Amino acid sequence: MTKTVKSPEDCTTMVDVRAGVDETDRQLVKLLETRFGYMRAAARIKPDRASVRDEDRKASVIKAAAQAAEDAGLPSKEIAQIWDRLVEASIAYEFDEWDQTRG
Numbered sequence: 001m002t003k004t005v006k007s008p009e010d011c012t013t014m015v016d017v018r019a020g021v022d023e024t025d026r027q028l029v030k031l032l033e034t035r036f037g038y039m040r041a042a043a044r045i046k047p048d049r050a051s052v053r054d055e056d057r058k059a060s061v062i063k064a065a066a067q068a069a070e071d072a073g074l075p076s077k078e079i080a081q082i083w084d085r086l087v088e089a090s091i092a093y094e095f096d097e098w099d100q101t102r103g
Contacts, residue, residue, distance in 0.1 A: 039090050043097035052094050058087050 005023045006016045046052060062083045069079035 035086075036090065036093055039094040040097050043094045043101060046098065049095070049098055049102070052098055053091055058091070061087055 005020050008017075008020060011017045011020060043052070062080050065083040066076040066080040070076040
């Protein structure tokens, strides 16, 4: 968190909470920018379009996220659902990138 944003434990008003949520969202988008950069790299590296979708890898990523959520005391089922959507969006993006650079 930035210096102007309080930690969740230090929030005393909804203004504090909302500032923290907004900053967290900005940080999440930056992390997603990096994640999707890796999808562009994967599209560049994978030898054929059929290798873009890897169900075993998808399951492994979702399982790891759910376990990390559980370890952090977060709702693992809901995190798994979010990660399922994230991975599907990543796969779609990678297909688009593969098609643009190779197709």
